[in-house]
Amino acid sequence: MKIDLFRGDFVQARTDLLVVGMFEGQKRLQGTAAAVNGALQGALQALIKEQEFKGGRGHTLILHPMGRIPASKVCLIGLGKKKEFTLDRHRRIFSRMVSTARSVNAAQVLCTLFDKTTHHASNEVLSRSATEGILLGGYIFRKYKKKKDQKEVPRKILLFADKAPSATGIRTATIAAEATNFARDLVNEPGNVITPIVLAAEARKLARRGGLTCRIMAEKEIARRGMGAFLGVAQGSTNAPRFIHLTYRPRRGFGGKSIAVVGKGITFDSGGLSLKPAEAMRTMKMDKAGACSVLGVMHALPRLKPNVTVHGIIAAAENMPGGKAQRPDDIVRAMNGKTIEVLNTDAEGRLTLADALTYAVKLKPQRIIDLATLTGACVVALGEYTAGVMGNDKALIDAFLQAADETGERMWPLPFDDNMKQHLKSKVADLKNIGNRWGGAITAGMFLEEFVDKTPWVHVDIAGPAFNEQHWGYNPGGATGVGVRTLLHYITSL
Numbered sequence: 393m394k395i396d397l398f399r400g401d402f403v404q405a406r407t408d409l410l411v412v413g414m415f416e417g418q419k420r421l422q423g424t425a426a427a428v429n430g431a432l433q434g435a436l437q438a439l440i441k442e443q444e445f446k447g448g449r450g451h452t453l454i455l456h457p458m459g460r461i462p463a464s465k466v467c468l469i470g471l472g473k474k475k476e477f478t479l480d481r482h483r484r485i486f487s488r489m490v491s492t493a494r495s496v497n498a499a500q501v502l503c504t505l506f507d508k509t510t511h512h513a514s515n516e517v518l519s520r521s522a523t524e525g526i527l528l529g530g531y532i533f534r535k536y537k538k539k540k541d542q543k544e545v546p547r548k549i550l551l552f553a554d555k556a557p558s559a560t561g562i563r564t565a566t567i568a569a570e571a572t573n574f575a576r577d578l579v580n581e582p583g584n585v586i587t588p589i590v591l592a593a594e595a596r597k598l599a600r601r602g603g604l605t606c607r608i609m610a611e612k613e614i615a616r617r618g619m620g621a622f623l624g625v626a627q628g629s630t631n632a633p634r635f636i637h638l639t640y641r642p643r644r645g646f647g648g649k650s651i652a653v654v655g656k657g658i659t660f661d662s663g664g665l666s667l668k669p670a671e672a673m674r675t676m677k678m679d680k681a682g683a684c685s686v687l688g689v690m691h692a693l694p695r696l697k698p699n700v701t702v703h704g705i706i707a708a709a710e711n712m713p714g715g716k717a718q719r720p721d722d723i724v725r726a727m728n729g730k731t732i733e734v735l736n737t738d739a740e741g742r743l744t745l746a747d748a749l750t751y752a753v754k755l756k757p758q759r760i761i762d763l764a765t766l767t768g769a770c771v772v773a774l775g776e777y778t779a780g781v782m783g784n785d786k787a788l789i790d791a792f793l794q795a796a797d798e799t800g801e802r803m804w805p806l807p808f809d810d811n812m813k814q815h816l817k818s819k820v821a822d823l824k825n826i827g828n829r830w831g832g833a834i835t836a837g838m839f840l841e842e843f844v845d846k847t848p849w850v851h852v853d854i855a856g857p858a859f860n861e862q863h864w865g866y867n868p869g870g871a872t873g874v875g876v877r878t879l880l881h882y883i884t885s886l
């Protein structure tokens with residue numbers, strides 16, 4: 393899909409589908425909708441009445457102009473209640489618009505931006521959210537299906553606004569949405585296709601294309617660096633682990649701002665010897681979502697060119713119960729010297745992240761943010777659409793949550809609690825890898841805190857929103873690429 397600006401007479405445009413909007417309970421049509429209705433001699437208003445169309449959010453009405461205007465079809469889309477209209481609803485409307493265009497086989501679409509948001513958003517912000525809604529909502533993973541099974545998305549979508557839409561807005565949003573879709577593609581690939589070695593190859597490919605530094609380490613080097621917690625998880629699989637370190641450096645700005653983004657990269661989580669039951673094991677190809685979002689971020693940086701050094705770090709492994717698998721009761725030594733008693737091999741993410749975080753700390757970045765499908769408990773706490781945000785630095789947490797809010801990704805803070813620290817104490821080692829029954833997302837986060845030293849750090853548990861079998865908003869069923877847009881927005885605003 394190509395998105396572009398439209399300049400000219402909206403009503404007289406030659407297009408497959410002309411899209412206008414109407415707020416719920418609105419007495420009379422406004423703006424472009426009123427103009428189109430005028431050119432159609434009131435036919436749109438008449439159809440609204442006949443169909444009892446109320447302008448409910450996402451409802452659509454299709455009208456055939458019968459030659460009264462050059463457009464082949466007109467779509468009126470319901471915007472919902474005006475005072476409830478937000479930037480994210482604007483984003484969702486555009487996703488809805490794409491599915492409507494697909495269902496009527498429109499190859500080229502012309503659509504206005506819908507103003508009157510409660511944010512009084514600028515044209516740049518509106519253009520950005522429209523572009524994201526289109527590109528994210530139009531995503532389909534159909535690599536393994538015959539093409540003819542599905543309708544095509546439109547080839548070209550033109551955006552119109554009274555004061556011309558913003559080319560910059562379209563461009564930055566396109567980069568962010570394509571990076572998100574890149575992450576989605578990787579997460580949607582199953583565990584038999586994306587092994588740690590394949591994930592590392594993807595990272596190297598991306599680095600070559602974008603001019604990033606790329607360092608991939610195999611077992612020998614991983615062991616030499618003392619990453620015993622990471623290796624313990626990896627040893628049960630016949631698919632060898634890889635440690636991935638990508639770096640984006642700005643042209644200027646030597647000695648300037650820096651960040652490390654760390655992603656959980658379990659290419660498949662069977663639970664290991666603490667094997668998951670069949671139902672819980674399904675969808676565990678998504679356990680690499682954090683890593684894929686990190687790769688998504690690294691994908692976008694060479695195009696966005698922020699003046700920040702960004703390290704992308706992934707400890708990639710498969711958690712399997714093979715003959716060499718680590719056992720419950722095993723004690724491993726992490727890269728920072730702390731010993732960990734492994735009481736449950738299914739709490740593997742925190743073990744791989746322990747060493748990835750220690751590696752990140754040694755790079756001395758000003759801040760670290762990790763993304764991980766870490767705990768089912770986080771899904772219980774916040775539901776399947778919201779990520780949990782924790783960390784050791786209030787200002788960093790607030791800045792990150794603010795970025796999330798502005799991109800429409802749902803994230804919410806969870807509180808660390810000193811009272812819970814005792815649950816991570818082991819009788820025989822420095823730490824154990826599980827807490828008690830309660831607050832599992834928080835104890836997991838507090839476990840990670842043991843490996844970030846004093847570096848300002850934020851942990852994002854994306855177990856809920858990383859992958860949903862049903863579509864929601866501008867997320868089609870499957871992987872969502874959550875975190876990519878928030879991280880990019882945060883990094884570019886540093």
Ligand code: BES
Binds near residue numbers: 740
């Ligand atoms: N990858 C899972 C967490 C997960 C669960 C992600 C559901 C997405 C959806 C993680 O490795 C895991 O198995 N966590 C355990 C931790 C427990 C053993 C302390 C869990 O949440 O049950």
Ligand code: MN
Binds near residue numbers: 663741
């Ligand atoms: Mn697990």
Ligand code: ZN
Binds near residue numbers: 741765
């Ligand atoms: Zn896992």
